[in-house]
Amino acid sequence: MLEILGLLIKISLVVGITQGAVAYLILVERKIAAFAQDRIGPNRVGPLGLLQPIVDGVKMFLKEDVTPGYVNKPIFILAPFLTIVTAMIGFAVVPFGPVGPNGPVLMDGPIQFQIAPGIDIGILYIFAVGSLAVYGIILAGYASNNKYSFLGGLRSSAQLISYEIPMGMSILGMVLLVGSLDLNAIVEWQDKHHVWGIVVQPLGFFIFLICAFAETNRLPFDLPESEQELVGGFHTEYSSMKFGMFFLGEYLHVITVSYLVVILFLGGWDVPFLTDSSQTGWLFALIKISALLGKVLLMIVFVMWIRWTLPRFRYDRLMELAWKRMIPLAIANMVVTATVLQLVRG
Amino acid sequence: MFEIQPLQLTQCLLTCLFGGLGTYMMMPHRRYFANPGLVFAIGLGLVVLAASHLLMLGGSPVPIVSKVFFNIFAIFSVVASALMITARDPVHSALWFAVVVLSTSGLFLLAGAGFLAAGTVIVYAGAIIVTFLFVIMLAQSEGKAVYDRLARQPAQASLTGFILIWCLLIVILTNPGNNFESNQSSEPVEVSTRLTPAKDLVRMRKFPVNHPVSRVMNQNLTTELALPETFDATLPPGVPQPHVAGLGAAMYTTHLISSELVGAILFVALAGAVVIATPRVGGKPA
Structure with a gap:
C-alpha cells in the first residue's frame, strides 16, 4: 500500500513540475527570441516579466473554445488529449536523479528518482510512446476538415515516421557499448568508464540530436506548422485550451528529448569528483540531481537557440535528409561500432 | 481427447452466440433498421457480454493489480476489434485497430514480454497504422465509397467468423498443453x-x-x-x-x-x- 502511495506521490510530482516547467519554458523561449532579435521581450507582468506565464495560462483557459461546425467532432476533441497523454507517459522511465541501491534513505528503503525503476526495456518504451505522438497531429489535421490543417497533418506523419528510423538506429551504438537498454545502466556505464557518450559515439550523438529536433517539430523541422505556407498547420482550427494542449505537448517533448540526450550522450548525473558509488545521502543525491537538471536546462536553451539560427527546411530536402543521409550514416555507425567492439573484446 | 467441462462448453457457445449476434447488429447494414443507434448499442452490449464470457473461460493473473489490468486490456482488445470491423468510417476503423494493438501489447507486458510489447507498439501502432491512416486520408479525399461504408453480407460474415472462433476455442480448451491455467507462470x-x-x-x-x-x-x-x-x-x-x-x-x-x-x-x-x-x-x- 505504501509503495502505491509513494508511486502516486512521484507521479503527481513529475506531472506537476513538468507542467509548471513548461509554462516557464515558454517565457524562456520568448526571452531568447527577444534577445536574438534585439528586443526586450515580455517585461510588464511582475519583475522581469516573471508572472507572464501565469497570465498566459489564465488567458488560455478563459478564451472562448470554438469548435467549428464542419469538423469531425469526436476526433477533433480526441486529438489534443492524445498529444498530452503521449507526451506525459514517456516520463515514467526517465530517471530524474540517481537510481540504485545507494540512494538517500527515507522510511525503509532508498529513494529512486524515477517513477518506474528497473525497467529492462527503458529506452524502447520511450520510443514506443514517442511513436504514438504522431496520432495527435495527424488526427488534428484530419478532423479539422481544412486543407491547410490536413496538409500539415500529412507532412507531420511522413516526417515523424521517417525520422524515427535514424533516431532508433543512432542509439544502437550506445546500447551495444553498454549492453543494456536501461537508461540507468547507460548512465552508470558512463560514470564507471569516466567518459561521456558523446566522446565514444560522436556520430550517434549528432544523428540523435538532428532527429530529436525533427521528432519534436522544432525549427528547422517545424513543417507540420509552417505558418507562412499552412496558416497554422495542424492546429489552425484549435482555440483556447485545446490549442494550449498542443503547445504543452510540444514543450513536454522538448523536455523528454533533452533528458534523453543528456542521459545517453552527456553523462546523465555524472559529476567528475563524485564517481564513488558508496557516496550516498541527501547531499550527494542533490548534487547529482542538480547536475542532471543543469545539463538538461542547457540542452533546452540550445534547442531554443537553434530556432533563431537556422531557417526552415524545404519539404523534399527534409525527407532527403532523413532517408539519404541520416539512415545510411546511422547504419554505418552501428556496423563500425559493432565491428570495433568485437575486435576489442576479442 | 474430450476433457472439456460442460460449463466451459456452455460458455464457449454463449461467447460465440452473443459475439456473433452482437457483431451482426453492429455492422453497417445496407437497409436501415427503424432505430440504428439502439440496434448498435444492443450489439455493443452483446459483444461486451461475449468478451466477459471469454474472460471467464481462462484464468487471469493472481495479484489484484495485474488482474484488474488484465481484465481491462482483455475486454478492450476484444470490444475494440469488434468496433474496428463494424465502424462506418475507415479512419475510425484504423483508430480502433490502434486500440486493439495497444491493449494487446498491454497483455504482452502483463505476461512479462516487455520487448515484444514495445516492438508491437513501435512497429504496428507507430508506423503501420499511421501509414494506413495516411493512405485512407489521401485516397478518400472526395467522400467515402459505398463499399467502404456498408457491409456486403453481414449475416454470412458473422456466422462464418464465429463458427471459426468456436472451433478455435474448442481446440484450445481440449488441448491440455495449451490450457490457460498451465500457461500462467511461463517465462x-x-x-x-x-x-x-x-x-x-x-x-x-x-x-x-x-x-x-x-x-x-x-x-x-x-x-x-x-x-x-x-x-x-x-x-x-x-x-x-x-x-x-x-x-x-x-x-x-x-x-x-x-x-x-x-x-x-x-x-x-x-x-x-x-x-x-x-x-x-x-x-x-x-
Missing part, C-alpha cells in the same frame, strides 16, 4: 523453448560432417556459446532473467538459424521493394 524464454528449435529440424536432415550447415551448427549452436554479460545463468529457474538479454540469448543460440532465415527473407523483400519502386531510367514507361 518468455520457456515459451521460446516450447517451439521446435531450428537446429533440431536441421539435425533431423542428417547432413554429412563436412557440410557447411553442420559445421555452422557444431560451432555456433551449442548452448555454451558466450551469453551476454547481463544474462545470469546462476539464477534459479523461477526468478525472471533480465528480459532482453534472455530473449537475445535465446534468439542467437537456440534459434540462430530461424533468426538468420528471417533476416535473409526481410533483406530479399527490401531489395525487391527497391527494385519495384525505382523508376526505370531509359526503359519503357510503366
Whole structure:
C-alpha cells in the first residue's frame, strides 16, 4: 500500500513540475527570441516579466473554445488529449536523479528518482510512446476538415515516421557499448568508464540530436506548422485550451528529448569528483540531481537557440535528409561500432 | 481427447452466440433498421457480454493489480476489434485497430514480454497504422465509397467468423498443453523453448560432417556459446532473467538459424521493394 502511495506521490510530482516547467519554458523561449532579435521581450507582468506565464495560462483557459461546425467532432476533441497523454507517459522511465541501491534513505528503503525503476526495456518504451505522438497531429489535421490543417497533418506523419528510423538506429551504438537498454545502466556505464557518450559515439550523438529536433517539430523541422505556407498547420482550427494542449505537448517533448540526450550522450548525473558509488545521502543525491537538471536546462536553451539560427527546411530536402543521409550514416555507425567492439573484446 | 467441462462448453457457445449476434447488429447494414443507434448499442452490449464470457473461460493473473489490468486490456482488445470491423468510417476503423494493438501489447507486458510489447507498439501502432491512416486520408479525399461504408453480407460474415472462433476455442480448451491455467507462470524464454528449435529440424536432415550447415551448427549452436554479460545463468529457474538479454540469448543460440532465415527473407523483400519502386531510367514507361 505504501509503495502505491509513494508511486502516486512521484507521479503527481513529475506531472506537476513538468507542467509548471513548461509554462516557464515558454517565457524562456520568448526571452531568447527577444534577445536574438534585439528586443526586450515580455517585461510588464511582475519583475522581469516573471508572472507572464501565469497570465498566459489564465488567458488560455478563459478564451472562448470554438469548435467549428464542419469538423469531425469526436476526433477533433480526441486529438489534443492524445498529444498530452503521449507526451506525459514517456516520463515514467526517465530517471530524474540517481537510481540504485545507494540512494538517500527515507522510511525503509532508498529513494529512486524515477517513477518506474528497473525497467529492462527503458529506452524502447520511450520510443514506443514517442511513436504514438504522431496520432495527435495527424488526427488534428484530419478532423479539422481544412486543407491547410490536413496538409500539415500529412507532412507531420511522413516526417515523424521517417525520422524515427535514424533516431532508433543512432542509439544502437550506445546500447551495444553498454549492453543494456536501461537508461540507468547507460548512465552508470558512463560514470564507471569516466567518459561521456558523446566522446565514444560522436556520430550517434549528432544523428540523435538532428532527429530529436525533427521528432519534436522544432525549427528547422517545424513543417507540420509552417505558418507562412499552412496558416497554422495542424492546429489552425484549435482555440483556447485545446490549442494550449498542443503547445504543452510540444514543450513536454522538448523536455523528454533533452533528458534523453543528456542521459545517453552527456553523462546523465555524472559529476567528475563524485564517481564513488558508496557516496550516498541527501547531499550527494542533490548534487547529482542538480547536475542532471543543469545539463538538461542547457540542452533546452540550445534547442531554443537553434530556432533563431537556422531557417526552415524545404519539404523534399527534409525527407532527403532523413532517408539519404541520416539512415545510411546511422547504419554505418552501428556496423563500425559493432565491428570495433568485437575486435576489442576479442 | 474430450476433457472439456460442460460449463466451459456452455460458455464457449454463449461467447460465440452473443459475439456473433452482437457483431451482426453492429455492422453497417445496407437497409436501415427503424432505430440504428439502439440496434448498435444492443450489439455493443452483446459483444461486451461475449468478451466477459471469454474472460471467464481462462484464468487471469493472481495479484489484484495485474488482474484488474488484465481484465481491462482483455475486454478492450476484444470490444475494440469488434468496433474496428463494424465502424462506418475507415479512419475510425484504423483508430480502433490502434486500440486493439495497444491493449494487446498491454497483455504482452502483463505476461512479462516487455520487448515484444514495445516492438508491437513501435512497429504496428507507430508506423503501420499511421501509414494506413495516411493512405485512407489521401485516397478518400472526395467522400467515402459505398463499399467502404456498408457491409456486403453481414449475416454470412458473422456466422462464418464465429463458427471459426468456436472451433478455435474448442481446440484450445481440449488441448491440455495449451490450457490457460498451465500457461500462467511461463517465462518468455520457456515459451521460446516450447517451439521446435531450428537446429533440431536441421539435425533431423542428417547432413554429412563436412557440410557447411553442420559445421555452422557444431560451432555456433551449442548452448555454451558466450551469453551476454547481463544474462545470469546462476539464477534459479523461477526468478525472471533480465528480459532482453534472455530473449537475445535465446534468439542467437537456440534459434540462430530461424533468426538468420528471417533476416535473409526481410533483406530479399527490401531489395525487391527497391527494385519495384525505382523508376526505370531509359526503359519503357510503366
